[in-house]
Amino acid sequence: MNSSSSLRRADSFIAAGTVSVIHAVDENIVIKVRPSSGDFERQAYNIEIRCYERLGCHEHIASCEVTEEGLLLERGTCLRAMLQSVSESAIPWAMKVQWALEAADGLAYIHSKVIIHADVGCHNIIVDNANHVKFIDFAGSGIDGEAPLVCYEWCSFQPGNEIGICTDIFAFGSMLFELETGRVPYSELERSLDMGKLVAVVEGLFSEQKFPPVDTLAFASVISGCWNGKYNLMEEVRRDIARCFGDYSGVRMNWATLGAE
Structure with a gap:
């Protein structure tokens, strides 16, 4: 996946979800931006990190990389x-x-x-x-x-x-x-x-x-x-x-x- 240093230049808005804003990085990756406020949003986001880390690599789970800016997720x-x-x-x-x-x-x-x-x-x-x-x-x-x-x-x-x-x-x-x-x-x-x-x-x-x-x-x-x-x-x-x-x-x-x- 792309390094987070390039995200600010490459991303484009896709959607605003309940927890995070989602941007496209390129045709293969989106970023789910780390929430900066809200106890519920931060708690739900941290749970998502735990889940993806627990799930690891599986053919029917979207791939994920955790960065400081947010979650780099497989796009589909x-x-x-x-x-x-x-x-x-x-x-x-x-x-x-x-x-x-x-x-x-x-x-x-x-x-x-x-x-x-x-x-x-x-x-x-x-x-x-x-x-x-x-x-x-x-x-x-x-x-x-x-x-x-x-x-x-x-x-x-x-x-x-x-x-x-x-x-x-x-x-x-x-x-x-x-x-x-x-x-x-x-x-x-x-x-x-x-x-x-x-x-x-x-x-x-x-x-x-x-x-x-x-x-x-x-x-x-x-x-x-x-x-x-x-x-x-x-x-x-x-x-x-x-x-x-x-x-x-x-x-x-x-x-x-x-x-x-």
Whole structure:
């Protein structure tokens, strides 16, 4: 990665997140600037450093280098932005299967390091230049049993349960729903409800085990399993994703033809 001495000349504004401002360094790297004020911001930022240092190098975790100015992070395309920018059929099905398996691998690895992401979703996954997915954004995640400082989106939050592996898995079900359909669960309610009402309504539906219909979806059994508490570990989720599609060697062959391996 680039040395921090060149960042001030090369960077350009991308976004202002809850914790930090993010700038582009070049086409491969962004910098998440170290917050200069705010107890919550500094605490969440320091947790992110701990998480990245704990996670180290993994093929489905964005790479990170800690500098005095901030975190130098691998740059990619937000998975949600990619899904929303094209039609549902524009992304080959083999690619979506591959992404589902890779995301399951990544989250299983995160949990193996005693980390709860606590904001699992397509907004926190990037697609790299080789069309593989990687998790990002561990600011405020739970580590070593500490309560997370952040929480899931309204469409991924499991009410009534303490945040942990099972709530990450619940959110993974919502992520799979969005990966297949290109929209978040109950997205149709966004058009008629303000955010406060939307959160309350969807929380009530989820509390009553009322979920969007998934019968016609290929990921149906896995999504339902995540939402209904079938799984205790992400390894179980990954196993069932693979089982949904039988002999995965055929999918890998199709994937290879896309030039992604």
